Amino acid sequence: MGTSGDRVDSTFEVLIVGGGNAGVSAAARLIRKGASGVGLIEPQHVHTYRPLLSYVGGGQATMNDAERTQRSVMPRGCTWLHDSAVMIDAPNRTVWCASGRGYRYRDLVLGTGLVPDTDALPGIHTALDTPAVASNYVNRAERTWQLVQDMPRGGHAVFTVPRPPVSCTATTIKPLFLAAAHWKRTGRLPGVDITLVVDRPRLLPAPEIDARLLDGLRALGVRIRHDTAVTDLNPGADSIAVTGADGTVEQLRYDMLHLVPPFRGARWLESSGLTGAQPHGLIDIDPRTLRHRNRPEVWAAGDAAAVETDPSGGALRRQISILVDNLLAARTGKPLQHYDGYTVAPVTTDAHRLIPGEYERSGAVTSSLPSFLDPLAPRRTAWAFDRYVLPRVYWNLILRGRT
Known part of the structure; x- marks a missing residue:
């Protein structure tokens, strides 16, 4: 060129x-x-x-x-x-x-x-072409829902959060909370084994929001692996290798893998x-x-x-x-x-409840809600705004340069 x-x-x-x-x-x-x-x-x-x-x-x-x-x-x-x-x-x-x-x-x-970093994790696209792997982040959202519906009682579900950068880190665990809500509603949870692999010391740089999300994950019985990276994909055996901060390697088997791969520019x-x-x-x-x-x-x-x-x-x-x-x-x-x-980390903690999760570069929580409301409380109104109001704002105002 x-x-x-x-x-x-x-x-x-x-x-x-x-x-x-x-x-x-x-x-x-x-x-x-x-x-x-x-x-x-x-x-x-x-x-x-x-x-x-x-x-x-x-x-x-x-x-x-x-x-x-x-x-x-x-x-x-x-x-x-x-x-x-x-x-x-x-x-x-x-x-x-x-x-x-x-x-x-x-x-x-x-x-x-961003684009998937295939040097950091080879085989991303090959894994995504197999039946038990999905990703809302890499154009496989419809398969995510299919795998959630097909999850057997006693099955193993693995969700991943990569190291930075990734678009809206908190959104990487939305699929976990929404899947768990469906499994609870259909009588499969407790019963599904859920592992969350987080390639960073904590999920978010906002300690108060991070603590609320961890409480929600623990209430679901999720096994959380901080400072742990996905280092190898073996979709033929429905398993991944993960490596902890101390260098320990573990194989995780799955019936469903929601893979958020590492990204780069x-x-x-x-x-x-x-x-x-x-x-x-x-x-x-x-x-x-x-x-x-x-x-x-x-x-x-x-x-x-x-x-x-x-x-x-x-x-x-x-x-x-x-x-x-x-x-x-x-x-x-x-x-x-x-x-x-300023950024915002909207996370559904149940099927119809959401924490807006607004915070500044310092990690301090900020909020556009009235001061008398707890900015970290999951609310049905926040979920409805995120699901139904914001898409209309996006199509009709944001993309037209009006907000």
Whole structure:
């Protein structure tokens, strides 16, 4: 890419890479604030509201609820470039795509998301193609629900939480709580053996929320393995190898494995020189301003950006608002706003109860609820808001740059 045989097709005032939540909402917000010449590179034809996949995996939603065509969510006034970015020539402000086309930019916004780290854990996709393995995180949410329904009494279910980065860490245990609710309702729990493998010292960096979730897991009889990584997949024998912090290796057999694999940023971001010394290929931005540390015309938000907080959809709403305002302010030399690391970890602790789990970069709990309400109490109203209200807000307001 970037040779004399390739051609630069167009130049954009703002070019966005990634047509998920971050990219589309950034495009819409920029256009609403008067920006022109906005282009967005995205190869997929289908746009997915990913938080709803937990409910697909729990039998409370369908894929039709979670998906729209990409064309239908593209903001009016934004040019959709149906292509895949493969390299960024930052010195020449050009993004090169799989088609061989190049697009120049004045400002670049990266909302590229994460990809499974197959170097850290080989065989991820092979395992996901076997009948007893599913993942709401890797397009297997419908199979998650099928495996939950098929779980025999006395069966073994294993759920995994990888090391950072991962989108909305708390969501990785939503499938466990929703599965357990179904097994209780159908008389199989107690009776199903549940193991949670957590590749970090604790689930969340917010101690109060972490403690509440651990209480809920223990009440279900879940065996929790902290500081334990999945190190080998053996789907032919329906087992995985896990390695503890002390180097001890154990084989875990399963009738159902909900695999959240380790993730990383796309490798072409690394080879484009935009990741600096960040681990796992994350984009090297200032976590307060969301501006690249060495390339002031490059901005990033979301899962693949080094925002120094647990990424989530709720965090992204605040990030995109600040990113867009900062990008426009930087053009006129105005001061830049700072992102405080606010994020949200909504977790269903039963079929119809949810802890919102809002906290800041420091791990301190914050809350948008009235001060007299316990922000860590599981509530049916919070579940209903997460399941039914937020999807409508997403499709009708967030992706249109209105919130």
